[in-house]
Amino acid sequence: xxxxxxxxxxxAEAAGVRLALEPLHPMFTAGRSVVNTLGQALDVVEPFPPExxxxxxxxxxxxxxxxxxxxxxxxxRSSRIAALQVADWSRxxxxxxxxxxxxxxxxxIELRSILAAVENAGxxxxxxxxxxxxxxxxxxxxxxxxxxxxSLAATLH
Numbered sequence: 001x002x003x004x005x006x007x008x009x010x011x012a013e014a015a016g017v018r019l020a021l022e023p024l025h026p027m028f029t030a031g032r033s034v035v036n037t038l039g040q041a042l043d044v045v046e047p048f049p050p051e052x053x054x055x056x057x058x059x060x061x062x063x064x065x066x067x068x069x070x071x072x073x074x075x076x077r078s079s080r081i082a083a084l085q086v087a088d089w090s091r092x093x094x095x096x097x098x099x100x101x102x103x104x105x106x107x108x109i110e111l112r113s114i115l116a117a118v119e120n121a122g123x124x125x126x127x128x129x130x131x132x133x134x135x136x137x138x139x140x141x142x143x144x145x146x147x148x149x150x151s152l153a154a155t156l157h
Contacts, residue, residue: 002044020054023058053080059111073120081121086130088109089102090133115127
């Protein structure tokens with residue numbers, strides 16, 4: 001993996017792009033990724049300068065990790081957080097776990113503590129609300145955007 005990332009890092013740097021590796025929840029191991037924890041992702045990008053390679057912290061994928069708080073601090077110390085994606089873990093998975101992400105505050109993740117840890121780690125970049133939810137997608141886009149912004153704002157306060 002490091003060899004491939006080395007090749008990509010050269011191309012990305014030439015294009016002025018920073019690579020970011022996103023750890024995925026263990027339920028995706030068989031078909032998508034064997035990098036499941038923030039610690040694993042940080043280990044993979046560690047050989048590269050922080051401006052070349054970082055990590056995507058997606059609350060949906062990493063909330064369960066018992067080492068998450070320590071790894072967020074580690075990511076902050078090394079300036080590795082490249083992006084922050086927020087979604088909540090739904091209590092209901094009738095359509096499979098991928099398409100039932102919940103809006104912030106509508107699930108079981110303790111988002112306030114995770115977002116506070118990310119802020120304390122020094123991340124000041126954008127926050128993306130990443131909701132893969134086939135029921136939510138049935139609504140008009142502007143309504144989805146308003147609802148998502150209100151959900152995130154309520155979670156942050």
